[in-house]
Amino acid sequence: MARSKEADVARLYHLQSSHVRSRTPEPPFDADLQPLRFRTYVGSARTRLPGRDFAIDAPLGAALERRRSIREFALRPMPLETLGRLLHASYGVRGARKLDEEWFVDRSTPSAGGLYPLEIYVATQAVEELPDGLYHYDARAHELELRREGPAHPAITDLTLDQDMVVNTNVVVIITAVPFRTMRKYGQRGYRYLWIDAGHLGQNLYLVATAMGLGPVAIGGFYDDELKAFLALPAEEDAMYVVCIGQPGTTEGPAGPQRG
Secondary structure, three states: OOOOOOOOHHHHHHHHOOOOOOOOOOOOOOOOOOOOOOOOOOOOOEEEOOOOOOOOOOOHHHHHHHOOOOOOEOOOOEOHHHHHHHHHHHHOEEEEEEEOOEEEEEEOOOOHHHOOOEEEEEEEOOEOOOOOEEEEEEOOOOEEEEEEEOOOHHHHHHHOOOOHHHOOOOEEEEEEEOOHHHHHHHHHHHHHHHHHHHHHHHHHHHHHHHHOOOEEEEEOOOOHHHHHHHHOOOOOOEEEEEEEEEOEOOOOOOOOOOOO
């Protein structure tokens, strides 16, 4: 296949956002231009989630040993508490802390500068006590905000380049970012940190899901603009990463084949 003739903008960005001794790091943006630290959708129907805890019995070592990407799922009912615990343990707000005279939220995943630019949207099916639909996770309130009623998995399958492993998962987690939350402090280099943050959260989802007996699989390929439109994201927010979570099929349980 012929190499694309498009400019290697990824390499150019990497070079332009590199720290070098001969160039002074970018100063922060105007401190008055601080974006909201949390996304909420006023007027959306809300569902309060149970499972605001870390009550996961499996030890870390066992979760690390069993962690793999699962690509075959069996669609069975998932308790709402399981979904709530998965989201809280992965990215929920567990408190606040003060650093250099400024208060920051505290979560189970690290974030550059404690700025937490990521948001979580979840498409659900066969989750008990929860209608199928697309929701935004309000990590402070530990609640879901309804964004779109009805099954979303078929559309997401199409938007992720027809990766049919989406179809039988209970939950599709779409990780988005509000870049200015991080870039206002770190300038152009802050864009790198968004992806690092997304990787931290993705691994949390993998390990928490595995520890709870669920199967995760990450997807990096999707039609960006179309997924953004489907999520009805604000202009300043973009989709970064997709993680599907469900119940492993009979051939891909804990003793199944090792996957990447």
